[in-house]
Amino acid sequence: MITIENLTHVYPGTRKLAPRTAISDLTLEVKDGEFAILSGPNGSGKSTLFRILCGLALPSSGKVSVAGFDLFAQPAKVREVMGVVFQSPAVDKHLSVAENLKIHADLYGLGGAGFTRRRDEALSWTDLVDRLDQQVATLSGGLARQVELAKVLMTDPKVLLLDEPTTGLDPVSRRNFLDALHKLQKQRGMTVLMTSHVFAEADDVDRVAIMREGKLLAHDTPTALKAMIGTEMVVIQAKDTEGLAAKLRAEMGLAVRCIGDEVRLEETENGESLPLLEKILERYRPEVQSISIKQPGLDDVFVHVTSKAVPDHALAIDLKRTGT
Amino acid sequence: MSALIRVAAALAKREFTRFIRQPQRVIGTVAQPLLFWLFLGAGFGGSFRPAGMENVSYLEYFYPGVMLMMMLFASIFSSITIIEDRDAGFLQGVLVAPVSRLAIVLGKVVGCTSIAMVQTLIFTIAAPFLGLHLGFGSLILLLMGFVLTGIGFSALGFLLAWGMKSTSAFHAVMMVFLMPLWMLSGALFPLGNVPQALKFVMLANPVSHALIIIRAPFYYGPEALFGDGHYLTSLAVTITWAVLCLGLSMARVNKREKGVAA
Numbered sequence: 385m386i387t388i389e390n391l392t393h394v395y396p397g398t399r400k401l402a403p404r405t406a407i408s409d410l411t412l413e414v415k416d417g418e419f420a421i422l423s424g425p426n427g428s429g430k431s432t433l434f435r436i437l438c439g440l441a442l443p444s445s446g447k448v449s450v451a452g453f454d455l456f457a458q459p460a461k462v463r464e465v466m467g468v469v470f471q472s473p474a475v476d477k478h479l480s481v482a483e484n485l486k487i488h489a490d491l492y493g494l495g496g497a498g499f500t501r502r503r504d505e506a507l508s509w510t511d512l513v514d515r516l517d518q519q520v521a522t523l524s525g526g527l528a529r530q531v532e533l534a535k536v537l538m539t540d541p542k543v544l545l546l547d548e549p550t551t552g553l554d555p556v557s558r559r560n561f562l563d564a565l566h567k568l569q570k571q572r573g574m575t576v577l578m579t580s581h582v583f584a585e586a587d588d589v590d591r592v593a594i595m596r597e598g599k600l601l602a603h604d605t606p607t608a609l610k611a612m613i614g615t616e617m618v619v620i621q622a623k624d625t626e627g628l629a630a631k632l633r634a635e636m637g638l639a640v641r642c643i644g645d646e647v648r649l650e651e652t653e654n655g656e657s658l659p660l661l662e663k664i665l666e667r668y669r670p671e672v673q674s675i676s677i678k679q680p681g682l683d684d685v686f687v688h689v690t691s692k693a694v695p696d697h698a699l700a701i702d703l704k705r706t707g708t
Numbered sequence: 709m710s711a712l713i714r715v716a717a718a719l720a721k722r723e724f725t726r727f728i729r730q731p732q733r734v735i736g737t738v739a740q741p742l743l744f745w746l747f748l749g750a751g752f753g754g755s756f757r758p759a760g761m762e763n764v765s766y767l768e769y770f771y772p773g774v775m776l777m778m779m780l781f782a783s784i785f786s787s788i789t790i791i792e793d794r795d796a797g798f799l800q801g802v803l804v805a806p807v808s809r810l811a812i813v814l815g816k817v818v819g820c821t822s823i824a825m826v827q828t829l830i831f832t833i834a835a836p837f838l839g840l841h842l843g844f845g846s847l848i849l850l851l852m853g854f855v856l857t858g859i860g861f862s863a864l865g866f867l868l869a870w871g872m873k874s875t876s877a878f879h880a881v882m883m884v885f886l887m888p889l890w891m892l893s894g895a896l897f898p899l900g901n902v903p904q905a906l907k908f909v910m911l912a913n914p915v916s917h918a919l920i921i922i923r924a925p926f927y928y929g930p931e932a933l934f935g936d937g938h939y940l941t942s943l944a945v946t947i948t949w950a951v952l953c954l955g956l957s958m959a960r961v962n963k964r965e966k967g968v969a970a
Contacts, residue, residue, distance in 0.1 A: 392967070393967040394967045394968050394969070395967065395968070396967075396968045397968075403968055406967075438800075438804045439803075439804060439964070440800065440803060440804070440964060440965075441964055441965045441966070441967070442964045442965070442966040442967065443966075443967045444966075444967035444968055444969055445967075445969070460806060463804060463805060463806035463807075464806040466804070468800075468801070468804045470797055470800055470801070472796070472797035472800075473796070473797050474797045474798055474800055474801030475797075475798070475801070476722060476726070476796075476798050477796065478725075478726050478729055479722065479725065479726070483722075483725070486718075487718050487719070487722055488801075488805075490714055490715060490717075490718035491715055491718065491802065491805040491806075491807050492805060492806065493711060493714065493806075
């Protein structure tokens with residue numbers, strides 16, 4: 385549904401700044417009816433990719449096709465089948481909920497009985513039904529986001545792009561928003577690509593893509609990605625992180641990594657962690673502040689994949705293993 | 709075509725609704741030119757004696773000039789909202805919608821023009837008190853003058869505002885750019901007694917031509933005006949100006965930022 389081939393985007397330099405490569409030779413496919421999450425640290429090129437996908441910017445080179453249309457040659461065709469939810473709100477705060485929906489319907493050529501039916505359908509999962517005449521500025525952040533999503537869903541897009549849509553929402557609103565999104569995506573068979581770095585959001589999606597410095601580092605199902613770093617891991621917080629890591633490597637022969645203020649031993653097999661933990665405690669008790677055994681989550685995968693401490697050849701192995 | 713009108717009308721309606729919901733904006737934009745007119749009129753009234761216009765008071769001379777100012781400033785400063793639309797995020801939602809880029813420009817321009825029209829029309833109430841009486845034909849020509857001026861200059865505002873980072877930059881540019889154009893249009897003083905060099909500037913100034921098509925209907929009927937070379941020239945210039953600014957705005961919206969070769 386969305387096919388990105390060898391996409392490269394270089395921002396023009398200025399007198400003081402050299403040209404900057406935001407996306408470099410990126411190839412990625414989101415299949416029909418798939419819910420995909422695109423993630424990556426700040427400055428990884430996610431936002432640039434998003435701007436290109438919704439047709440607001442043209443890349444330096446590469447091809448993108450959406451629903452079979454060439455995004456750069458036939459942007460008007462793509463706009464017809466695509467819905468976009470931006471990170472910053474695209475509703476007019478000074479207008480009421482109903483007025484915002486009406487404008488959106490007019491933009492998409494939706495009118496008459498079709499409009500009323502689609503509008504009621506799009507509002508059915510929201511808490512907006514008795515707030516239609518309220519100005520959006522007076523709504524809470526969560527409700528304003530609902531307007532945003534209701535608006536986009538009203539035009540029944542085949543492809544939906546969302547840019548960190550849950551930013552600024554409390555955990556309950558976030559959950560409600562995502563539940564509604566997942567439900568509608570399944571019902572309608574929409575293809576969804578959502579950028580996010582909140583991994584609590586990623587567990588029930590079809591695929592997760594992780595970018596760093598404009599390159600795709602991993603692209604697989606959440607289960608396969610988690611398998612990448614084993615089923616258990618030992619996480620140690622120490623007074624001297626680097627020092628302890630060095631000792632563990634030299635004296636115990638463990639392949640530990642330092643990430644932030646933690647020493648991590650990933651890829652331990654089931655049942656191996658506890659004896660290891662005991663052994664480490666026995667030898668280095670005074671240096672350890674806390675030690676725990678953890679089931680890796682997607683955020684650990686993210687840290688593992690995007691951490692700059694990982695040499696490129698190690699990544700190559702990881703990628704091979706996940707089949708990307 | 710119908711899609712173009714539907715989209716432009718929806719966007720223009722939004723523009724107008726937002727304007728009405730901000731009463732300070734309505735009051736401010738009507739009161740400012742009114743005060744300008746009354747104070748300048750009272751101040752210059754005694755010393756205004758241009759050759760050949762002995763029986764025209766300054767209040768009367770300045771009246772079409774103030775109307776022009778209202779159209780000009782109200783339409784240009786309404787198009788400043790394009791910057792707010794972009795910063796608030798509304799604009800990106802419109803840009804990704806399947807609508808023609810011309811409709812996006814027209815929606816804003818028509819919205820801004822109608823806002824300016826409302827203000828200027830309130831001001832027309834003063835005409836009878838100055839002894840100016842408009843026939844039906846002249847009134848239509850006057851309205852046409854307002855619409856053309858509004859479209860041309862809101863499109864100019866759109867074009868300038870599109871690439872600007874902040875509303876304060878827009879204000880600054882408008883003050884150095886627009887104020888002199890208005891002053892050199894003949895709105896404040898007659899074109900008769902200025903140096904030759906300035907005269908050329910006045911003729912090349914689109915605002916001068918807008919003034920002519922706004923001032924003339926107060927004194928002449930449609931038959932006289934359509935037989936007059938000066939009026940027709942100014943009309944043609946104003947129409948060309950509007951089409952040019954609309955076209956350039958559309959090209960600007962169509963242009964997407966592009967990455968450079970690696």
